[in-house]
Amino acid sequence: MSIAAAFVIEQPVGSLAIHDLTLGAAREGAPVVVAVHGITANGLSWRRVADEVDRRHGPGAVRFLAPDLRGRGGSARVPGPYGLATHVEDLSSIASIFGAAPLLVGHSMGAFICALALANHPERFTGAVLVDGGLAFPAPADLDIDAALTAVIGPAMDRLAMRFDGLEDYLAFWAAHPSIGPALRGPAAEAVRQYLNHDLVEDEPGSGRWRSSCVLEAVRADGADVLADPATHGAVQRAVGLGKPVELVWARRGLLNEPQGLYDAQRLAALDIPAAVRVTGVDANHYDVILDEPGVSAVVDAIDRQLDNADPR
Numbered sequence: 331m332s333i334a335a336a337f338v339i340e341q342p343v344g345s346l347a348i349h350d351l352t353l354g355a356a357r358e359g360a361p362v363v364v365a366v367h368g369i370t371a372n373g374l375s376w377r378r379v380a381d382e383v384d385r386r387h388g389p390g391a392v393r394f395l396a397p398d399l400r401g402r403g404g405s406a407r408v409p410g411p412y413g414l415a416t417h418v419e420d421l422s423s424i425a426s427i428f429g430a431a432p433l434l435v436g437h438s439m440g441a442f443i444c445a446l447a448l449a450n451h452p453e454r455f456t457g458a459v460l461v462d463g464g465l466a467f468p469a470p471a472d473l474d475i476d477a478a479l480t481a482v483i484g485p486a487m488d489r490l491a492m493r494f495d496g497l498e499d500y501l502a503f504w505a506a507h508p509s510i511g512p513a514l515r516g517p518a519a520e521a522v523r524q525y526l527n528h529d530l531v532e533d534e535p536g537s538g539r540w541r542s543s544c545v546l547e548a549v550r551a552d553g554a555d556v557l558a559d560p561a562t563h564g565a566v567q568r569a570v571g572l573g574k575p576v577e578l579v580w581a582r583r584g585l586l587n588e589p590q591g592l593y594d595a596q597r598l599a600a601l602d603i604p605a606a607v608r609v610t611g612v613d614a615n616h617y618d619v620i621l622d623e624p625g626v627s628a629v630v631d632a633i634d635r636q637l638d639n640a641d642p643r
Contacts, residue, residue, distance in 0.1 A: 336350035337395075339427065345408065346397060346405045346423075347403060349374060351377060351395070351396050352395075358391045360390060360392055362393045362435070363392060363394045363435055365435045366397070366440030366441075367399065368437050368440055369438060369439040369483065369553060370486045370489075371438075371440075372543070374396070374397075374524055374528045378518055381521075383630055383633060395424065398416055399440075399548075400412065400546050401548025402548070408530070414442060414555040416561065418443060418451070425455065433456050433633065433640065435459040437463060438461070439620070442464050442555070445464045452573075452574050454563050455642070458575075458576050458577070459571065459633055459636055460577065460578045461620070465601050467594070469557050476550065480567060490542050494539070495538070497526075499634050501523065509586060509615045509617040513617070527529050529542050530542070566603070566604065575606070576606070576608075579610050581612060581618075582611055582613055586615075592616060612625050
């Protein structure tokens, strides 16, 4: 049920899929946004954000590209090595191919990738908007990656081992999720449905059983970097030190719509965020911060600020 991407970058095995979520043809010289999804998501998670960018700026005024990271969606067949540094190089390739210095926007794990890309390749990207991710807390020395991932992302991790009878069965699974379920029943329903549809692939040809496209090995490798890689954890500070603009939009509620989000004022203060980083809290949960209001508007506000002040280099 995977949805075809607008562009692909051929690899020795498989291809990297890139969704062009721009409504209408991009205008000549239009600024480019590259939006990077979370650890078990795909590029279509950005549909509502892209639509709001288009509504504000007009058709084609901003080109909005959203790749499926390797090991997910249309890029699921691209093998390892996985890890955030590999995703960074994939983003650098996208920037080269499209001939622009894009603004990076990342959600959850995607925020860590964007911060690392900006720090490693400051000449290729104008800045970054980090959405409920990108800033990490110190990891314990005896960290169990699988246990930590299951504790943090819960049902999103559990589903990777599950099999479904089809799209409606898959949607029923998500309808029970306290953060995704309300979005499936509200104004964002069609965009969320398409995003979830894109994640579903047949387990074996003709089996009639379906599963998530996410490759568990990729999730584990990427999760290890998010949780414990020193270069990833220091990326925001390095990027800001290089003069690159960074914003953080954080959701006040958590992955299961609980009152405690990944961040709060006290946790953010403990992270010693550089003063140059603009920080905005929004009344959303970890998922609907990019799927529904008011999160979508807060994210696009940050995108607009970055586009208005884009470094042309």
